[in-house]
Amino acid sequence: MDVETFHDGFLAAVLVPAGPGGRIVAKDVEAALAAPKKAAPVAAARPDVPLGSTVPFTTMQGAVSKNMVESLAVPTFRVGYTITTDALDQLYKKIKSKGVTMTALLAKATAMALVQHPVVNSSCRDGKSFTYSSSINIAVAVAIDGGLITPVLQDADKxxxxxxxRKWKELVDKARAKQLQPHEYNSGTFTLSNLGMFGVDRFDAILPPGTGAIMAVGASQPTVVGTKDGRIGIKSQMQVNVTADHRVIYGADLAAFLQTLSKIIEDPKDLTF
Structure with missing residues (x-):
């Protein structure tokens, strides 16, 4: 799914300190959590589904099915991480009017983290060797009529x-018009998938064949947290889960990658350079 709106409706908690000296007390948190929140969009119904009938796969659905079956042959494992998104959301609000999309911000952050952890951008195609990709191409799963496709932001780190x-908007428009060229959807070296816009807080993604890892992005939601000085407050946080090929990527590799990604998102000033 397109990650563009993952934050909408989940980052608007209002926290008004009412304790002595402007401190946050329990009733402040309770009031913030009770504040009305924008409802997550509901997936549209499919009135065109021919109930009671058997329908053959379209070409796209057949390709998706083939890839999913092939993925079962890969020994995968999963690692999750919680990332605070307040600073990223503030940056997005600041530069959204200039045409910047949240998808591009997340893709850029991911690509910058992959620069430091190239093994997570590698793959194993023959079961005997690594292939270290010379480019960082971020594929983003997008639902379109009749299936799923992954437009690719090539050289996202550069x-x-x-x-x-601008490139992401162009790719999405071409995807919806079914005009993507093969290199625009089959050249990804790392994949992002998101269900956050539907209020999903976490999920696991299936690894696309020929790649080393895919990251599932959940909704960013107001979360009660403890501060270093023992106080309580609310921060917007999202859950990400990475599925990886365990033949070439190990737990420590993903942990280090996610730590780097978290630092970039929580202090995103370099994303605009």
């Missing part, structure tokens, strides 16, 4: 955020 956002 492209500035404004150009990356």
């Amino acid at each position: 492209v500035d955020i404004y150009s990356l956002s």
Whole structure:
């Protein structure tokens, strides 16, 4: 799913300190959590589904099915991480008017983290060797009529955020018009998938064949947290879960990658360079 709106409706908690000296007390948190929140969008019904009939796969559905079956042959494992998104959301609000998309921000952050952890951008195609990708191409899963496709933001680590956002819009428009060229959807080296816009807080993604890892992005939601000085407050946090090929990527590799990604998202000033 397109990660563009993962934060909408989940980052608007209002916390008004009412304790002595402006401190946050329990009733402040309770009031913030009780504040009305924008409802998550509901997936549209499919009135065109021919109930009671058997329908053959379309070409796209057949390709998806083939890839999913092939993925079963890969020994995968999963690692989850919680990332605070307050700073990223503030940056997004600041530069959204310039055409920057949240998808591009997340893709850029992921690509920057992969630069430091190239093994997570590698793959195993023959069961005997690594292939270290020379490019960082971020594929993003997008639901379209009749199936699923993954437009690719090529060289996402090298492209500035404004150009990356324009490219993403172009790719989505072509995907919906079913005009993507093969290299625009089959050249990904790392994949992002998201269900956050539907209020899903976490999920596992299936690894696309020929790649080393895919990251599932959940909704960013107001969360009660403890501060270092023993107080309580609310921060917007999202859960990410990475599914990886255990033949070439190990637990420590993913843990280090996710730590780096978290640092980039929680202090995103370099995303606009």
